[in-house]
Amino acid sequence: xxxxxxxxxxxVQGALEAGVQFVSTYPGTPxxxxxxxxxxxxxxxxxxxxxxxxxxxxxxxxxxxxxxxLKSLVAMKDFGLNVCSDSLIPFCxxxxxxxxxxxxxxxxxxxxxxxxxxxSRAFAYLAHIPILEPSDPAEAKEFTKLxxxxxxxxxxxxxxxxxxxxxxxxxxxxxxxMANGKNQMAVGEFIKDKKRFxxxxxxxxxxxxxxxxxxxxxxxxxxxxxxNKIIGKSKAKIGIITSGVSYLYVMEALKELKLDLPVLKLxxxxxxxxxRIKGFIKNLKKVLIVEELEGFxxxxxxxxxxxxxPKLQINGKNLLSEIGELNQxxxxxxxxxxxxxGYKIPKASPDIPxxxxxxxPGCPHTFVxxxxxxxxxxxxxxxxxxxxxxxxxxxxxxxxxYLFSMGSSIxxxxxxxxxxxxxxxxxxxxxxxxxxxxxxLINTVFNxxxxxxxxxxxxxxxxxxxxxxPGLGRTGMGEITPEIKIEDIVAACGVKNLKVxxxxxxxxxESTIQDFLNKDEVSVIVARRICIIAAKKxxxxxx
Amino acid sequence: MxxxxxxxxxxxxxxxxxxxxxxxxxxxxxxxxxxxxxxxAEAAQAEGYEIRTSELHGLxxxxxxVETHVRFGGEVYSPLVGLGEADLVLSLEMxxxxxxxxxxxxxxVFLVNKxxxxxxxxxxxxxVEKKINELVKGEKHLIAASEICQKELNAEVVSGIYxxxxxxxxxxxxxxxxSMLKGISEIVPQKxxxxxxxxxxxxxxxx
Numbered sequence: 001x002x003x004x005x006x007x008x009x010x011x012v013q014g015a016l017e018a019g020v021q022f023v024s025t026y027p028g029t030p031x032x033x034x035x036x037x038x039x040x041x042x043x044x045x046x047x048x049x050x051x052x053x054x055x056x057x058x059x060x061x062x063x064x065x066x067x068x069x070l071k072s073l074v075a076m077k078d079f080g081l082n083v084c085s086d087s088l089i090p091f092c093x094x095x096x097x098x099x100x101x102x103x104x105x106x107x108x109x110x111x112x113x114x115x116x117x118x119x120s121r122a123f124a125y126l127a128h129i130p131i132l133e134p135s136d137p138a139e140a141k142e143f144t145k146l147x148x149x150x151x152x153x154x155x156x157x158x159x160x161x162x163x164x165x166x167x168x169x170x171x172x173x174x175x176x177x178m179a180n181g182k183n184q185m186a187v188g189e190f191i192k193d194k195k196r197f198x199x200x201x202x203x204x205x206x207x208x209x210x211x212x213x214x215x216x217x218x219x220x221x222x223x224x225x226x227x228n229k230i231i232g233k234s235k236a237k238i239g240i241i242t243s244g245v246s247y248l249y250v251m252e253a254l255k256e257l258k259l260d261l262p263v264l265k266l267x268x269x270x271x272x273x274x275x276r277i278k279g280f281i282k283n284l285k286k287v288l289i290v291e292e293l294e295g296f297x298x299x300x301x302x303x304x305x306x307x308x309x310p311k312l313q314i315n316g317k318n319l320l321s322e323i324g325e326l327n328q329x330x331x332x333x334x335x336x337x338x339x340x341x342g343y344k345i346p347k348a349s350p351d352i353p354x355x356x357x358x359x360x361p362g363c364p365h366t367f368v369x370x371x372x373x374x375x376x377x378x379x380x381x382x383x384x385x386x387x388x389x390x391x392x393x394x395x396x397x398x399x400x401x402y403l404f405s406m407g408s409s410i411x412x413x414x415x416x417x418x419x420x421x422x423x424x425x426x427x428x429x430x431x432x433x434x435x436x437x438x439x440x441l442i443n444t445v446f447n448x449x450x451x452x453x454x455x456x457x458x459x460x461x462x463x464x465x466x467x468x469x470p471g472l473g474r475t476g477m478g479e480i481t482p483e484i485k486i487e488d489i490v491a492a493c494g495v496k497n498l499k500v501x502x503x504x505x506x507x508x509x510e511s512t513i514q515d516f517l518n519k520d521e522v523s524v525i526v527a528r529r530i531c532i533i534a535a536k537k538x539x540x541x542x543x
Numbered sequence: 544m545x546x547x548x549x550x551x552x553x554x555x556x557x558x559x560x561x562x563x564x565x566x567x568x569x570x571x572x573x574x575x576x577x578x579x580x581x582x583x584a585e586a587a588q589a590e591g592y593e594i595r596t597s598e599l600h601g602l603x604x605x606x607x608x609v610e611t612h613v614r615f616g617g618e619v620y621s622p623l624v625g626l627g628e629a630d631l632v633l634s635l636e637m638x639x640x641x642x643x644x645x646x647x648x649x650x651x652v653f654l655v656n657k658x659x660x661x662x663x664x665x666x667x668x669x670x671v672e673k674k675i676n677e678l679v680k681g682e683k684h685l686i687a688a689s690e691i692c693q694k695e696l697n698a699e700v701v702s703g704i705y706x707x708x709x710x711x712x713x714x715x716x717x718x719x720x721x722s723m724l725k726g727i728s729e730i731v732p733q734k735x736x737x738x739x740x741x742x743x744x745x746x747x748x749x750x
Contacts (some may be wrong), residue, residue, distance in 0.1 A: 004584050004594065029601035136595070136622070150577030169622040170581070170596040172588055245622075248595075252621040328621045346626035349645035350678060352638065353664045357572065357607035388602060395663060463602045 002172035007162060008033035010137035010173050011103055014144025015043055015073050019179030021186040022065035023049045024058040026435065027464035028077025029112035030167035031105035035075060036465060039476045046180035051467050051476035053408070054435040055080030059102065060087050066098040066157075067197060068188030071148060075103040078118040079405065085434070089127045090199045091157055093207040095214070097196075098188070099151035101144060102129070103160045105167050108292045108325035112164070114390060115405055119293035119324065120161055124270030128211050130218050131269040132227075133244035135169045143267065146227060153221070154214050161269070163292065165245045165325065217365070219271035227267035228276055234260045237281060238339055241301060242290040243269060246326055250290050253332035259339060272300055278308035288338045289381035292326050337493045356394055364458050364529035365389045367503035369397045372425060372454070375513035381416055383409035385437075387429035387465045389456055390533075398498045399427075407436025412442045413451040423517050424451040431461040431469040433486060438493070445494045445520045452516045453524045455486055456503075458531040466534050490524045497523030504529060563616030564717055565624040569643040570635030570703075571660050572604035578730060579633075579703045580611040585726035586718045587615035597622035608642050631715055635703055636660050637671045637685075641678070649680045652715050656702055658689040684709070691749065692742055701742035708746030722749070 005013060011034055015023070024043065025035035032118055035051060042049035048065075055076040062074040081088065081104050083520070088102070104120050107113040120311050124131050132147050134140040140162065147158040152453060161292035180186075222228055242250050243266040250263055264280045266272070281287055281301070289298040298316035305312045319334035320326060329345065336343035359366045369392050372382075384400035385388055385408065393400030413426035433455050444451060461467040468474050473483035487500050497519050501509050509527065516523035530538075547600050566583070571574050580596050587594045592615040599609065612624045627648045632655075634640035640655045647653070656676065666674070675683065677710040686709060688702035704727065710716045724743065731739045 002588070004581070004588055032600065111599050164599065165597055165622060168598050170584055170598075171622075248620040248622065252625075253749055255618070255620070256625075306565060327623050327625065329625050344598065347645060348626075350641060350674070351641070352641045353662075353666060353672075355571065355606075355608045355638065355642075355662045355665070357602055357605040358662070360605065388605065391605075465600070 001175050003175050004170050005137050005141070005173045006033060007137045007140045007167040007169050009037055011075075011139060011160065013173065013175065014141035015101070015148075016047070016178045016180070017141070017176045018145045018148040019071055020047055020073050020148070021070040021180070021515055022062060022072040023047055023074070024061045025075040026052055026053045026055045026058050026080055027461055027467045028080055028105070029464055030107055030162065030164040031075045031077050031103060031138070032464040032467070034103060035467060035476065039060035039467070039478070042181065043477055046184040046186065048185055049470065049476050052383065053135070053470060056087055059084040059091070062100060063087065063091050064189060065097045066100045068098065068190045070098040070186055070188040072098055072100045073103065074100070076105070077113070078104055078106045078120045079113070079115060080104065080352060081120050081123055083406070085123070085126070088123070088129070090380040091128050092127045092451045093199055093204060094197055095155040095211070096151055096157045097155065098156040099148045101147040101151060101160055102157055103162065106161060106163045107477040108163055114386060114403055117293065119296070121269050121296050123159065128215055129157060129159050129367050130215070130271060131161050132267055133161050133269050134166055135243070135245050135247045136166060136169055138173050140166060146267075150218065150221065154218050156214055156218065161244070163245055163325070169245075215271050219273065221272040222268040222271060223275050225267060225273070228273045229265055230280065231263040231265055232260060234262045236261045237285040238288070239264065239284045239286075240288045240335070241266065241277070241280070241297065243267065243297070246290045246292055246331070249326050249328045249331040250335070252328040254334050256328065256332055257336055257339070257341060257343070259335065261335070261339070266297075269297070274304055277304050279300060281305055281309050281312055284309065284312055286313040286315065286338055288319070288334055288423050289314065290320065290326070290331055290334065291316065294322050307413065329485075357391060359388070359391055360532055362532040363388070364454055364503055364527070365392070367506065367529065368427075368456050368509070368527045369399055369455060371503065371506050371509040372399060372513060373397065375510040376425060376517065377423065380425055380517070381413070383413040383424065383426035385409035385426070385428040385432050387426050387432050389429060392427065405436075406432050407440050410437050410444065410451070411452055413453070414447065414449040416540075417451040418447065418449045425517070426451050426453045428453065428455055428472050429462075430455065430457040430459065430486060434470045434484070438489060441490065441495070441524070442493050448521070450520055450522050452513065454521065455490075455524060455526045457486055457526050457528040458534070460531050460534040461529070462531045462534065466531070466537060487526050491527070495522055495524050497521060498502070498526075500526040500528055502529050503527040553729055558607050563614055563619050566613040566626050566631045566633065566716070567629045567646045568611045568613065568633045569639040570609055571639060572606050572609045573702065574609070574635045575703050576609050576611050576617050576635065578658075579707055581730045582707065582723065582726035583613050583716070583718070585729045586722035589722040589725050590718060592616055593619040595619050608639055610643050618661040631708060631710065633710060635706070637668070637675065639664060641674055641688055644678060645677070651681055653679050653681070653683040654706060654715055655683070655685050655704060656689055656708055657687040658702070659686050684713070684715070684750065691745070695745060696738065696741060698742070701739055704739045704742040705746050708743040711750070712747045
């Protein structure tokens with residue numbers, strides 16, 4: 001029985017078939033639907049699910065569940081890995097007790113990402129974490145199960161790395177049996193084992209040695225894994241090595257070019273099945289490595305070829321850019337080039353004006369920005385943060401002079417305010433404030449800085465699809481929980497200039513901005529009004 | 544709700560060696576492109592084809608240009624339609640049809656909603672229409688779906704379903720109307736199902 005699933009839905013299905021017991025996430029495109037689906041179905045499938053405050057906490061919660069023997073999954077977008085890396089690296093040292101899978105969604109071409117075009121494969125080198133790369137929803141499901149299996153065999157956390165075109169691809173997927181009994185939420189037990197869970201020197205160095213040994217064991221496993229496979233029986237002297245969604249482009253391009261070349265499709269980016277690769281390249285004259293973003297695979301194969309086939313001509317990033325996602329056209333061009341065939345790149349679109357995303361009509365952020373536009377004097381520096389309010393950087397507002405990572409509007413704003421005489425307004429949303437804004441706010445108070453911080457509290461995590469957050473009094477499983485009030489946190493951090501304003505009261509907002517911009521101490525406005533889309537959704541649900 | 548509880552379609556025989564059908568759907572965030580994409584995928588599955596679709600989620604979709612890709616046939620790998628390879632461009636807005644023009648060739652059929660959603664620095668409506676007529680060398684259908692749906696059903700929101708009906712009944716998509724209706728029933732929430740079916744049938748009536 002097959003059902004059409006989105007890549008992220010297929011990961012959920014795979015996790016359920018593997019018998020996942022604990023799931024945590026912080027929403028981020030292209031991984032958000034994993035949390036959205038679990039939020040709806042966790043209870044009925046005997047799974048504990050939570051939206052965590054940020055990715056570091058999400059991973060730590062999963063580590064706690066894993067140390068208590070439970071099968072755990074944690075999902076995030078690529079930048080989430082950066083946030084949780086402080087705990088990710090030691091987690092590879094201790095290893096997982098309950099099998100643990102970390103899903104990370106990269107976004108080549110930055111379709112839904114500010115800040116950088118990240119290639120999260122690099123975490124393999126930093127953390128020694130095995131990485132699996134599915135190419136489509138069917139594989140996303142199977143590789144999720146495989147990841148749990150490998151994690152179980154080797155007591156290591158496993159990363160499932162997707163990209164936008166895998167996570168947001170739909171295709172029919174074979175539906176298997178769910179492993180859990182309905183409504184049977186598992187209870188774990190933390191059995192004390194200092195040797196295993198405490199990462200202190202000198203033990204930590206032993207742990208590193210154990211980790212490196214485990215990685216070699218996983219490598220032996222990947223040498224035999226049928227998921228690292230050669231497609232076709234071609235004896236051609238030109239071969240292709242690829243993985244993830246690039247594999248689909250390779251197959252499409254070969255079909256279009258009517259070429260029959262051997263393709264080595266890798267499921268594991270790390271650890272690589274080195275002997276399999278050497279065997280594949282041994283008798284080739286040329287090889288093309290088809291991978292998106294930086295050519296990590298190509299560098300590895302360069303090293304392997306030195307021993308296996310020093311004369312091998314290796315192509316990859318000489319033909320395929322490190323920037324932007326691939327597609328069958330780019331790949332067909334590269335294959336044709338290596339195969340010495342002609343290939344014409346199709347024409348581009350006529351140049352027409354670009355339609356940028358925009359604030360929804362009635363969006364509460366627009367009330368905030370309208371008031372700021374009127375109240376802030378010439379020369380004020382505006383700090384942006386991660387959320388729908390990034391759109392303030394576009395015309396007609398143009399209220400964004402820097403934009404970085406979650407919570408950084410406050411941290412950077414403090415640095416500018418402290419070291420210049422300029423006025424600074426930092427914008428941040430409710431979920432982003434909980435995620436990473438609080439330590440930066442404490443820092444501004446502690447270090448006697450005085451930017452104006454406007455927390456635009458639209459009562460939801462809007463950008464990623466209206467997930468709940470700690471300010472809303474409802475958990476990811478829909479349970480009632482104490483509502484954490486942003487103004488209470490701000491006051492507790494020692495902020496004296498603090499006002500909660502409904503931004504629809506434009507005059508009050510404008511005069512407060514003018515007043516607060518002249519304060520010697522940090523000031524905070526909580527601009528509270530529900531997201532217009534969330535309000536409509538709530539009204540529909542209550543109908 | 545559990546994932547297993549979804550109704551599953553019976554598997555059917557795969558047609559042999561059918562050329563893949565490549566479709567690009569364009570529009571503005573919020574016009575319901577993903578729903579249309581899902582409906583076509585379900586319809587194609589009901590007829591036993593291999594299917595892959597691609598879409599984007601997140602902030603970039605909020606009132607900005609959106610495109611989804613649908614491919615079905617006997618052997619489909621990439622979820623993306625290659626440049627120049629679309630068999631059908633279905634655009635819910637006129638300027639967006641131009642935006643995805645590079646997926647077309649002289650053999651591509653354009654089905655475009657005669658709907659103009661302005662934005663800063665956009666081209667004037669008359670110029671957009673002129674450009675479409677100039678650029679599109681092949682078969683084109685400029686249909687006032689939004690206007691028709693607003694007038695006859697008091698619901699502009701189903702204009703995409705109307706166009707889907709138009710495409711099927713005029714054989715611009717090689718799928719059967721029954722399969723598409725099945726897809727609509729699978730994907731559209733019960734509450735809005737009747738309205739959507741009406742829009743679909745309206746396209747048949749209007750021809």
